[in-house]
Amino acid sequence: MTAESGNSARIDGQAAALPEAMGRAAELLASSRQPLVTGLSTDVAGARAALALAAVTGSVIDHAGGEATMCLARPLQDGGGFVVTPGEMRARADSVLVIGPSALHLMPGMAEALAAAPPLALVAGPRRVLQINAGAGPLAGAELAEFPGLSPLALVSLMGARARGHHVNVAATTLTETDRVVAWLAAAHYGVIIFNPLELGAPGVEALFRLATQLNRATRFSTLPLVLSASAETFKTVCLWTTGFPGRVNFATGAPAYDPELFDPKRMVASGEADLVLGIDSFGEGLGVPDHTMAQILLAPSLSGAAKPPDVFIPIGEPGRDHAGVMFDPAIGTLRAMPALAPSPRPSAAAMLETLRALALRKGGAPC
Amino acid sequence: MLTRLQGGRVIDPTRGLDGRGDVYFDDGRILATPSRAPDVTIDVSGCIVMAGALDIHSHIAGANVSTARLLLPEAHRAHMTRPETTWLGEIGFSAAETGRLYAEMGFTFVVEPAISPQQALHAHLELADIPVIDKGLLAVLGNDDFTLGLIRDGAGRAALADVVGATLAQSRALGIKVINAGAAAAFKYNLRGFSLDDVVPHYGVSSRAILEALQQAVLDAGAHHPLHVHANNLGLAGNVETAKATIAAARGMPMHLAHIQFYAYGREGARGFSSAAAELAEVINAHPHVSVDVGQVMFQPTVTISSDIMRQFNGLGEARPRKGIIQEGEGNGGGVVPLVYARDNFFNALQWAAGLELFLGISNPAQVFFTTDHPNGAPFTTYPTLMALLMSADLRDEWCAGLPAEALALTHLPSMRREYSLNELAIMTRSAPATLFGMRDRGHLGAGARADVAVYADQNDRAAMFAKARLVIKNGVTVVRDGKVCADYFGRTLALAARADAAMLRRLEAHSQTVHGINCAGFDVPTFAMPQAHAFEDVACRS
Numbered sequence A: 001m002t003a004e005s006g007n008s009a010r011i012d013g014q015a016a017a018l019p020e021a022m023g024r025a026a027e028l029l030a031s032s033r034q035p036l037v038t039g040l041s042t043d044v045a046g047a048r049a050a051l052a053l054a055a056v057t058g059s060v061i062d063h064a065g066g067e068a069t070m071c072l073a074r075p076l077q078d079g080g081g082f083v084v085t086p087g088e089m090r091a092r093a094d095s096v097l098v099i100g101p102s103a104l105h106l107m108p109g110m111a112e113a114l115a116a117a118p119p120l121a122l123v124a125g126p127r128r129v130l131q132i133n134a135g136a137g138p139l140a141g142a143e144l145a146e147f148p149g150l151s152p153l154a155l156v157s158l159m160g161a162r163a164r165g166h167h168v169n170v171a172a173t174t175l176t177e178t179d180r181v182v183a184w185l186a187a188a189h190y191g192v193i194i195f196n197p198l199e200l201g202a203p204g205v206e207a208l209f210r211l212a213t214q215l216n217r218a219t220r221f222s223t224l225p226l227v228l229s230a231s232a233e234t235f236k237t238v239c240l241w242t243t244g245f246p247g248r249v250n251f252a253t254g255a256p257a258y259d260p261e262l263f264d265p266k267r268m269v270a271s272g273e274a275d276l277v278l279g280i281d282s283f284g285e286g287l288g289v290p291d292h293t294m295a296q297i298l299l300a301p302s303l304s305g306a307a308k309p310p311d312v313f314i315p316i317g318e319p320g321r322d323h324a325g326v327m328f329d330p331a332i333g334t335l336r337a338m339p340a341l342a343p344s345p346r347p348s349a350a351a352m353l354e355t356l357r358a359l360a361l362r363k364g365g366a367p368c
Numbered sequence B: 001m002l003t004r005l006q007g008g009r010v011i012d013p014t015r016g017l018d019g020r021g022d023v024y025f026d027d028g029r030i031l032a033t034p035s036r037a038p039d040v041t042i043d044v045s046g047c048i049v050m051a052g053a054l055d056i057h058s059h060i061a062g063a064n065v066s067t068a069r070l071l072l073p074e075a076h077r078a079h080m081t082r083p084e085t086t087w088l089g090e091i092g093f094s095a096a097e098t099g100r101l102y103a104e105m106g107f108t109f110v111v112e113p114a115i116s117p118q119q120a121l122h123a124h125l126e127l128a129d130i131p132v133i134d135k136g137l138l139a140v141l142g143n144d145d146f147t148l149g150l151i152r153d154g155a156g157r158a159a160l161a162d163v164v165g166a167t168l169a170q171s172r173a174l175g176i177k178v179i180n181a182g183a184a185a186a187f188k189y190n191l192r193g194f195s196l197d198d199v200v201p202h203y204g205v206s207s208r209a210i211l212e213a214l215q216q217a218v219l220d221a222g223a224h225h226p227l228h229v230h231a232n233n234l235g236l237a238g239n240v241e242t243a244k245a246t247i248a249a250a251r252g253m254p255m256h257l258a259h260i261q262f263y264a265y266g267r268e269g270a271r272g273f274s275s276a277a278a279e280l281a282e283v284i285n286a287h288p289h290v291s292v293d294v295g296q297v298m299f300q301p302t303v304t305i306s307s308d309i310m311r312q313f314n315g316l317g318e319a320r321p322r323k324g325i326i327q328e329g330e331g332n333g334g335g336v337v338p339l340v341y342a343r344d345n346f347f348n349a350l351q352w353a354a355g356l357e358l359f360l361g362i363s364n365p366a367q368v369f370f371t372t373d374h375p376n377g378a379p380f381t382t383y384p385t386l387m388a389l390l391m392s393a394d395l396r397d398e399w400c401a402g403l404p405a406e407a408l409a410l411t412h413l414p415s416m417r418r419e420y421s422l423n424e425l426a427i428m429t430r431s432a433p434a435t436l437f438g439m440r441d442r443g444h445l446g447a448g449a450r451a452d453v454a455v456y457a458d459q460n461d462r463a464a465m466f467a468k469a470r471l472v473i474k475n476g477v478t479v480v481r482d483g484k485v486c487a488d489y490f491g492r493t494l495a496l497a498a499r500a501d502a503a504m505l506r507r508l509e510a511h512s513q514t515v516h517g518i519n520c521a522g523f524d525v526p527t528f529a530m531p532q533a534h535a536f537e538d539v540a541c542r543s
């Protein structure tokens, strides 16, 4: 396949004019009993347009990285929690606990930032950094603590229990090491715990927020969850103001309905409850669903990398390169505007999704 | 198309009008009686005609509001198999529903009052998705390292005015709010309480010093709206002293005090908690340069969304359901704590009564603004009921009959017989808020005003009347008919055309890089980022 043909619209693998491909996609949407809109590796405009399309087609919608979003959202929904922006962590945190090997490697510039002293700390001096279960990813200059054989959930729960002064029944070496970490935490003036929500899982994150609650009784603590996908955080943000929910929404009954288990894209595909996948993948993050034989519409910059050729392929540009856009920026902890670095005529995901929505409305594609 | 609204009772306090008459508009503007025949005449006899209403303080957008949505999925109607009506379900709690519900009550302009400059882009994108109404926002300063550092270093009046100007410009804000000045910073140094003369550790700057510096800086930067102040000690017994001290700290210059109901408490009674609203109302009457909004409590579950992070942290124990999110950031951050205001709860009944005492005790309706501090005291959808309560002493008596006598005994409400007239309500929700934000073409129906008009069917049930406007015109377009939005219309976001001093922008950038490791150009709100080509409307500074 030449680069050129990889960039043209396709129907059943054959190059097609864009209007025909859009028409075919609209037909597939109209004939689907339960469309699923996923991938959603796109910008704010793409997420808005995808939600609007999902609303008129009665689709289930969630980001391919929705699992990490839910690992953080569900503990917050169950018990609340503490979070801080990266910028304020850099400025104030005199003590930073890093859980697991991945966090710092996945957060650009964070290792360097932690090595610097916090300029606004109550007591001037270097920042203390402690890393637990660093595995293959120890941070230069950090103190280390290892808890072999303990799951992240068990480890965080153990720390919480000891912070609350509870008796626990564990090996003496584990107890000693736990108490050392808890004492280290208690000595913080403003402490931050950096973690990967997927590594901890929702129960582990909930235990972590309980630990932060306990630590805040005597000193100050917050947490900084690692953002695994900027587009996932972008989608969550837009989905919250559009529907009131962070993702995993179904529009089949008209009003958006939220169910973090039922509307998991992986489950919708594996169980065959969806019969059409509409995927948006501007940044090559994948669609996050298992292999399937159902109909598929793909919006992406190129076809290469798609496991199964989609029934319809619509080429789109990349936000921040081909066209301007707005994305969540993990470095600042909020949305950031991005001008087009290499403007091109490639259409945005938003423009294509808006056209599909107009076609769906014309076909009377509203949910029954 | 020249349109005539014919035969209604036109209430327009700006022109001292209350009587039968016609209103003409064409091309989005109100006209004086024209010389030619109208193209369209709409019969509004039996109706009350006012300018579109303005809400100066309602938390409708931004990161903290989204955090509240995230926290409370169970309160939405559509969550799993919940009942048909839930408390968040009734207000929708999405951008689209916010605009629809405000418009249907006849509101055409709403100010989101608490946006961190760092999160302005998020807030503006959300505001842009709120249909029908025009919007604006206040940017929050006074707990950020840069501002506190300037005050500590005695940088002077001009430097502070430049920070305010740069913040207004970068955030595309209409004004500046300070929230428990210094307390969010102090909380990061583990202080758990903070009063007007307490000092922020590390900076050695008092809350009063922050307040005074920002009050002057907002005037110097040319904002129409004076510094919008969320004072210290919100919700605490005896905090009327804080409110009085804060009013005195205004030193005769303009200042707006937000949701003062939450500061109208004394220490009398067996529980050491009483209403000091009458006393506070007298102080406000004696200080005409100060304006206030009430933050009325109504009885129902709600969620508090506040950048007073110290207060929100201290309030976690009262959360119902038992959960809350404390989100810290470069300045204030935000805390989200759900609450239930219950009719049979002594404290809640007293708060409800204190709010009404303030409305009824403050003589000048142009000095007190109509808010529930949505959603902190109650969702904005309770406004029509609140309007009815202000207009009827009998209705208040009915409500009081169902409240704990112990609470009412610690207020003056039962003896207050004042009833608001429609004209006074129009002052409070139309002409006065327009003046407070320096908007000459809103809040009235005189020639040249924007054609934002609300028409209500005159009926004895004032709550029903204000809940569903018969007709709402926005910029000359009919957007609501018979209480339902009928047009796919988007208003704009008003932003002060403030001056951003280039040297100050460079200092802010250097500070952001050094202290937070962040390129602060990332906080810009460029026009290309907005979903509509004309998302913003510039407002000229005060000359």
Ligand SMILES: [Zn+2]
Pocket: B057, B059, B113, B114, B258, B259, B373, B376
């Ligand atoms: Zn407020």
